[in-house]
Structures are given as C-alpha cells and as structure tokens.
Amino acid sequence: xxxxxxxxxxxxxxxxxxxxxxxxxxxxxxxxxxxxxxxxxxxxxxxxxxxxxxxxxxxxxxxxxxxxxxxxxxxxxxxxxxxxxxxxxxxxxxxxxxxxxxxxxxxxxxxxxxxxxxxxxxxxxxxxxxxxxxxxxxxxxxxxxxxxxxxxxxxxxxxxxxxxxxxxxxxxxxxxxxxxxxxxxxxxxxxxxxxxxxxxxxxxxxxxxxxxxxxxxxxxxxxxxxxxxxxxxxxxxxxxxxxxxxxxxxxxxxxxxxxxxxxxxxxxxxxxxxxxxxxxxxxxxxxxx
Amino acid sequence: xxxxxxxxxxxxxxxxxxxxxxxxxxxxxxxxxxxxxxxxxxxxxxxxxxxxxxxxxxxxxxxxxxxxxxxxxxxxxxxxxxxxxxxxxxxxxxxxxxxxxxxxxxxxxxxxxxxxxxxxxxxxxxxxxxxxxxxxxxxxxxxxxxxxxxxxxxxxxxxxxxxxxxxxxxxxxxxxxxxxxxxxxxxxxxxxxxxxxxxxxxxxxxxxxxxxxxxxxxxxxxxxxxxxxxxxxxxxxxxxxxxxxxxxxxxxxxxxxxxxxxxxxxxxxxxxxxxxxxxxxxxxxxxxxxxxxxxxxxxxxxxxxxxxxxxxxxxxxxxxxxxxxxxxxxxxxxxxxxxxxxxxxxxxxxxxxxxxxxxxxxxxxxxxxxxxxxxxxxxxxxxxxxxxxxxxxxxxxxxxxxxxxxxxxxxxxxxxxxxxxxxxxxxxxxxxxxxxxxxxxxxxxxxxxxxxxxxxxxxxxxxxxxxxxxxxxxxxxxxxxxxxxxxxxxxxxxxxxxxxxxxxxxxxxx
Numbered sequence: 001x002x003x004x005x006x007x008x009x010x011x012x013x014x015x016x017x018x019x020x021x022x023x024x025x026x027x028x029x030x031x032x033x034x035x036x037x038x039x040x041x042x043x044x045x046x047x048x049x050x051x052x053x054x055x056x057x058x059x060x061x062x063x064x065x066x067x068x069x070x071x072x073x074x075x076x077x078x079x080x081x082x083x084x085x086x087x088x089x090x091x092x093x094x095x096x097x098x099x100x101x102x103x104x105x106x107x108x109x110x111x112x113x114x115x116x117x118x119x120x121x122x123x124x125x126x127x128x129x130x131x132x133x134x135x136x137x138x139x140x141x142x143x144x145x146x147x148x149x150x151x152x153x154x155x156x157x158x159x160x161x162x163x164x165x166x167x168x169x170x171x172x173x174x175x176x177x178x179x180x181x182x183x184x185x186x187x188x189x190x191x192x193x194x195x196x197x198x199x200x201x202x203x204x205x206x207x208x209x210x211x212x213x214x215x216x217x218x219x220x221x222x223x224x225x226x227x228x229x230x231x232x233x234x235x236x237x238x239x240x241x242x243x244x245x246x247x248x249x250x251x252x253x254x255x256x257x258x259x260x261x262x263x264x265x266x267x268x269x270x271x272x273x274x275x276x277x278x279x280x281x282x283x284x285x286x287x288x289x
Numbered sequence: 290x291x292x293x294x295x296x297x298x299x300x301x302x303x304x305x306x307x308x309x310x311x312x313x314x315x316x317x318x319x320x321x322x323x324x325x326x327x328x329x330x331x332x333x334x335x336x337x338x339x340x341x342x343x344x345x346x347x348x349x350x351x352x353x354x355x356x357x358x359x360x361x362x363x364x365x366x367x368x369x370x371x372x373x374x375x376x377x378x379x380x381x382x383x384x385x386x387x388x389x390x391x392x393x394x395x396x397x398x399x400x401x402x403x404x405x406x407x408x409x410x411x412x413x414x415x416x417x418x419x420x421x422x423x424x425x426x427x428x429x430x431x432x433x434x435x436x437x438x439x440x441x442x443x444x445x446x447x448x449x450x451x452x453x454x455x456x457x458x459x460x461x462x463x464x465x466x467x468x469x470x471x472x473x474x475x476x477x478x479x480x481x482x483x484x485x486x487x488x489x490x491x492x493x494x495x496x497x498x499x500x501x502x503x504x505x506x507x508x509x510x511x512x513x514x515x516x517x518x519x520x521x522x523x524x525x526x527x528x529x530x531x532x533x534x535x536x537x538x539x540x541x542x543x544x545x546x547x548x549x550x551x552x553x554x555x556x557x558x559x560x561x562x563x564x565x566x567x568x569x570x571x572x573x574x575x576x577x578x579x580x581x582x583x584x585x586x587x588x589x590x591x592x593x594x595x596x597x598x599x600x601x602x603x604x605x606x607x608x609x610x611x612x613x614x615x616x617x618x619x620x621x622x623x624x625x626x627x628x629x630x631x632x633x634x635x636x637x638x639x640x641x642x643x644x645x646x647x648x649x650x651x652x653x654x655x656x657x658x659x660x661x662x663x664x665x666x667x668x669x670x671x672x673x674x675x676x677x678x679x680x681x682x683x684x685x686x687x688x689x690x691x692x693x694x695x696x697x698x699x700x701x702x703x704x705x706x707x708x709x710x711x712x713x714x715x716x717x718x719x720x721x722x723x724x725x726x727x728x729x730x731x732x733x734x735x736x737x738x739x740x741x742x743x744x745x746x747x748x749x750x751x752x753x754x755x756x757x758x759x760x761x762x763x764x765x766x767x768x769x770x771x772x773x774x775x776x777x778x779x780x781x782x783x784x785x786x787x788x789x790x791x792x793x794x795x796x797x798x799x
Contacts, residue, residue, distance in 0.1 A: 178657025222395035
C-alpha cells in the first residue's frame with residue numbers, strides 16, 4: 001500500500017497528491033457548505049486523524065494546532081463581544097463601551113465558536129499538503145503548465161529548515177558579540193544577516209539548478225507513483241462523502257444550524273453523518289509493516 | 290583528446306575593477322587535474338567557465354576563447370552545457386532541490402526530459418559510481434555532510450558528462466566525509482573521466498593528480514608540487530630539507546626520513562604549566578534532544594591554554610562549545626568560568642557579517658566589549674588590511690571567513706570558543722589563524738577549539754580531547770594524540786610514530 005520509495009525513506013503511507021486533493025475538496029465542501037457544527041466537527045476530527053497518522057517524520061503538529069486554536073478562540077471572542085444577539089445573557093458590559101457595550105450572549109458565543117470550528121476544519125483539511133506530502137510530491141502533481149514554477153517552489157521550500165538553523169546560530173553568536181534585544185531596531189543585527197544568508201542560499205540553489213539543466217525544455221518525472229488500492233479507496237470515499245452530502249442537501253435533509261434567537265443542539269441526519277465518517281477512512285488504512 | 294580548451298581567456302564580474310581571470314590558456318584531458326591556489330585567486334570562477342555559469346548566470350564580460358566538448362561557452366547556455374559538464378559545489382546544503390536522494394539525483398535527468406526507465410538506470414549507475422548506492426532511499430535531511438556531497442556527485446554524474454568539475458568539494462566536510470568524496474573522484478578519474486578539482490586539502494589528491502594547476506590573481510599555470518605556496522606537510526618537509534624528487538606521500542617520505550635527536554625531557558613537555566583555571570565542567574550532562582548527548586563530563590582548561598576537541602560529527606563537540614558559551618544549559622553538573630568576555634565562532638561565521646565594511650565589523654565587537662584597542666591589530670594578523678574597507682559579503686569565501694574571524698576574535702576575550710574555524714580556508718588563512726590563536730594565548734585567553742583539521746590541532750593545541758560516545762576522553766598533548774596509530778594523526782605524526790607531529794617539530798630535532 002505504501003510507495004516503496006516513501007517506505008524506504010522511513011515515511012508512512014500517505015495519499016497520492018491527487019487523491020489527497022479529492023479528500024481535501026470533500027472536507028472543504030462539508031466544512032464550508034453547511035453551518036452544522038456536527039459535520040464541521042467530523043471534518044476537524046478527520047483532518048486531525050490524518051495529520052496524526054500520516055504526517056512526515058519530524059514534522060511538528062503543535063505549532064499548527066496552536067495557531068488553529070488561537071484563530072478559533074479569536075473568532076469566538078470577536079463574535080461574543082460584537083454580536084449582542086440571543087436570549088441567554090452571560091454578562092452585560094456597560095453601554096458606554098463603544099461597540100462592545102451591551103449583553104454578551106450564549107448564542108453569540110456559540111455562533112463564534114462555530115465560525116472558529118469552520119476555520120479550523122478548513123485549515124486542517126488543507127494542512128496535509130505541507131505536513132504529509134513531500135514538496136516534490138506536490139510539484140509532481142502540478143499541471144504541465146506549472147511544473148517549472150513548481151520545481152522552483154519545491155526547491156525554495158527546502159531552504160526553510162536552513163533558515164531556521166541560520167537564525168539560531170546568528171542570534172547566539174551576535175548575543176556573544178554583545179547584541180541585546182532593545183526594541184525592533186535592535187533586531188536588524190540578527191535579521192539582516194539571516195536574510196542576507198537566505199538570499200545567498202537562494203542564489204546558490206538557483207545556480208545549482210541551472211548547472212543541472214533546469215529550464216532545458218519539457219520535464220519528465222522520475223517518481224510517478226502507481227495508484228494502489230489505498231489511493232483508489234481515498235478518492236472513492238471522498239467522492240462518496242461529497243455525493244452523500246450533496247444528495248442530502250439537495251433533498252433538504254441536511255438542516256443548517258443557526259443559534260439565534262435561542263441556542264439549540266444541531267439536528268443530525270444519516271446522510272451528513274455518513275459523509276463525515278467517510279472522510280476518516282484515509283487515516284484508518286492499516287499502516288505498512 | 291581534449292575535453293575542454295581555454296585560450297587567452299579573461300573574465301570580469303559586473304562592476305569589478307580587476308578581472309577575475311586573465312590570459313588563461315588551458316587544455317583539459319581525461320584524468321585528474323587538481324587546481325590549487327589561495328582564496329580569491331579565481332579557482333571557482335575558472336570552474337564556472339566550463340559549464341557557462343560564468344558568464345551566463347553571473348553576468349560580466351568574458352573574452353578570449355573557451356570551448357567545452359566542442360561547444361563555444363560564450364554562445365551556449367548553461368542548460369545545454371550541463372549535459373557536458375557535471376558540477377559539484379562547495380556547500381552540500383546549498384545545492385539540493387528535493388528531499389529524497391534518488392529524486393535529487395534524478396533532477397537533472399527530469400530537466401533533460403528522459404523517460405522514467407532510462408532515469409532509473411542512470412540513477413542507479415550514478416549512485417554506485419559515487420559510492421552512494423546504499424543511500425538511494427534515504428531522506429536528504431538524514432544524511433551527513435560527506436554523504437550529501439556524494440549524492441551531489443552522483444547528481445552530477447547522472448547526466449553522464451565528459452567533464453566533471455568540483456569546487457572545493459571537501460571544504461565543509463569532516464575527515465571521513467572528505468576521504469569518501471576524494472576516493473570517488475580518484476576512482477572516476479581512473480575510469481577515464483576528465484575530473485578537475487579545486488581543493489585546499491591536497492595530501493590525498495596530489496599523488497594521483499595527472500596535472501597540478503596553481504591559480505594566482507586570475508592567472509593559472511601548471512606547477513610542480515614543490516612550488517605550491519602551502520603544500521601538504523610531507524612535501525613541505527621535503528622542500529625544507531632539499532629532497533629531490535619531493536615525496537608526495539608519507540610512504541615516499543618514510544624511506545628518506547632523517548634520524549631525530551632524542552626529545553628534550555620530559556618527552557611531552559606541557560606547553561602550558563598550571564595556569565589559572567579559566568573554565569571547568571564538573572559532572573556535566575547535556576541533553577539537547579530527548580536523549581542525553583554527553584554525560585558525566587569532567588574537563589577544565591587554563592588561561593593561555595588551547596584545548597582541542599576532536600571526534601566524529603554528531604559526537605557533541607559543538608554542544609560542548611555552546612555549553613561553554615552559555616547558550617545551552619547543562620542538564621546536570623556545574624559549568625564554571627572566570628569572569629570576562631566570551632568570543633564564540635559558530636560553524637558558519639560568515640553568516641554574522643552585515644555591516645558595510647570589514648573594519649566596521651571588527652569595530653562593532655571592540656565597541657561592544659568596551660575595549661579601546663585598534664581594529665588594525667586583528668586585521669593585520671589575519672592579512673585583511675587590503676580589504677578592510679570592502680563590504681564583507683563581496684569578498685571571496687576564504688577572505689570572508691577571515692573577516693568573520695576578525696569580527697569575533699577582536700580584542701582580548703577571556704575565553705575563545707572556535708567551532709571548525711578552518712572550514713574552507715586556504716593554507717595562508719590557516720597559518721594566519723594559528724598566529725592569531727597563539728597571540729590570544731599569549732595574552733591569557735583560554736581557547737577551546739573544535740576541529741577535524743589535525744594540522745591545525747598540532748600547530749595550536751596544548752591538549753587534545755576526544756568528544757563522542759556520550760562523553761569525553763583526554764588524548765594528551767598533540768605529540769601523543771596526533772601521532773601514528775591515532776585516528777587523528779597528522780602526516781608528520783605518521784612519519785615519526787611517537788615523535789613530532791609538525792614540520793617545525795621535526796626541524797627542531799635535527
């Protein structure tokens with residue numbers, strides 16, 4: 001089930017970029033095509049499960065989750081402070097506070113949390129393109145017209161780890177030369193060398209690519225991966241999830257969720273639940289031995 | 290049969306006042322050609338002429354004639370010349386496009402539009418030729434520097450070029466990595482490839498070189514090994530003793546080595562006698578990752594003493610230096626230092642440079658340290674006065690390295706921590722560095738130096754300490770630690786087991 005090259009490099013099986021694109025499209029359809037938090041929650045779980053089980057070794061998940069959490073909390077807080085709608089009052093802010101004054105309601109908090117949930121689900125649906133796939137796998141899957149741009153982009157992505165190491169080394173060495181953090185201006189002594197080094201690194205890489213015939217003409221691909229059953233299954237389940245969701249929506253079975261004027265639990269429907277559960281499938285394939 | 294020919298070739302970089310190459314006449318044939326010379330002499334520029342990066346990528350003005358495999362360089366774009374010339378750059382980090390080894394090797398083949406089965410054959414063949422067949426399925430990020438450079442060599446070979454150009458391919462590598470890449474070069478030259486290598490570490494290449502070229506101020510000429518400004522130690526010894534012909538290997542020198550007087554007593558006199566303890570590590574453990582890298586470390590150094598750290602890559606040398614620099618905390622034990630400034634030279638010190646001139650970089654350090662000393666002393670000791678007013682990042686690699694050294698080591702630090710300071714340095718710069726370290730020691734600075742360069746360790750070290758296997762091990766003074774039988778032996782150390790380890794050490798006992 002695993003590409004032999006991926007397995008040899010110590011990477012877990014991951015969907016083909018095009019199979020992953022089908023899965024991502026289905027996730028986005030569910031996350032953004034409904035206001036029902038239950039279905040959005042299923043997408044969030046599916047995205048999280050895929051990242052936990054299939055991300056490349058050494059790819060940290062914590063920074064992404066922290067960013068998603070902050071964005072979700074921010075969306076919820078913003079709506080709570082600004083909406084002032086709904087029956088269940090949590091607290092009342094003084095009216096003289098411009099924009100914020102008035103009642104803060106449970107409904108506004110629920111609406112905000114749901115918006116944050118949609119945002120988080122959408123981000124986790126797209127994140128596997130950077131955390132699960134190798135940059136070259138994405139490049140290989142680009143349409144012909146974009147392949148040269150894609151190769152350059154893939155190469156640029158490879159520079160990022162070096163940039164991080166360079167920052168640490170320069171910051172340490174400059175600190176021992178007497179550099180101290182004294183406001184934004186003081187950062188120039190660290191950031192300028194790091195950026196200059198990054199620019200030089202990019203030029204060296206461009207030179208190395210040129211020296212290896214980059215831009216000669218139409219490129220071919222060494223790593224064309226076969227389509228094993230897992231990838232076919234990923235596409236099939238993504239298509240089935242999207243189909244069920246669209247069918248349920250068109251039949252009027254999938255009810256939207258709107259918390260105003262009084263908060264209620266979202267209505268659930270077998271079509272929507274089945275669609276959401278199908279998105280978990282790529283994370284559940286057995287891992288290779 | 291000539292693979293490449295240059296006739297009255299000259300080249301100027303855009304806006305440069307002087308030409309980087311001038312009047313170069315050269316014919317390259319199959320076999321190994323070694324290109325030596327100081328930093329900034331035009332070696333990298335010359336190699337880039339063969340595949341057209343000069344002038345097509347760098348711009349500037351090219352004159353005279355340059356032909357490679359029958360193609361005129363000035364009229365042929367680099368992407369076409371890439372089929373004829375494989376190129377390996379200095380820095381293994383900076384030349385990779387993909388994250389997987391076999392994809393990386395196939396990159397050039399993809400650019401040529403070859404069908405997948407042909408690519409598979411060529412990737413296997415190139416990896417085997419570069420001694421990297423076992424790395425095929427690995428992720429590039431998991432490779433050592435030497436392994437990366439072998440993959441870079443395979444990437445160049447995959448295009449099956451008649452000419453292979455390597456620009457200081459071992460300058461960033463430890464001894465083991467350098468050995469592997471030079472072995473591969475020698476094998477390829479022996480199989481009939483035309484291989485030209487620009488290199489500062491000549492001890493392994495010289496015996497196999499079909500031709501030795503010396504670049505100097507933009508001019509290139511064929512020379513005998515004895516005419517090199519900074520030859521390997523056995524050549525230098527033969528030259529100083531007037532041997533003819535000069536030995537190129539330790540084995541050749543062994544037959545003619547003169548008897549030495551007995552050493553002054555004691556056999557290994559301590560170079561520093563019980564100075565004030567400047568730093569110490571007592572029962573120290575360090576765990577930069579989930580597992581402890583070093584445990585129960587007991588080590589100390591005196592004022593005016595240079596302790597040299599040797600050992601394999603990843604063994605903990607850099608970690609130990611960072612611990613002493615105070616940028617890493619010990620998980621257990623005590624780190625103590627006498628008061629005073631710490632100067633720390635990281636592995637890539639050129640990354641520090643950001644001011645408009647070399648002099649300003651040095652003055653910044655002195656100002657920050659509150660020292661009134663003039664920048665001229667350190668600039669002069671590293672031979673940088675001529676370029677003191679220039680933008681550091683416009684200098685050649687070696688000059689830039691010296692500028693960074695000057696910027697870090699200016700003044701009178703109490704403790705100087707140097708991490709691989711000779712990476713990419715030519716012989717002259719290494720000699721200047723040895724002089725600078727000697728000056729620091731004389732001024733009472735405690736020096737801790739991590740290096741793979743045994744010749745430098747022999748020149749400046751008072752004690753050698755091996756770091757690796759989770760701890761440290763005292764190997765003793767250089768005369769013992771760098772002698773025959775040691776993994777870190779110098780050429781002279783191998784020539785005189787148990788005796789001196791430098792040319793000067795031999796001459797002193799004649």
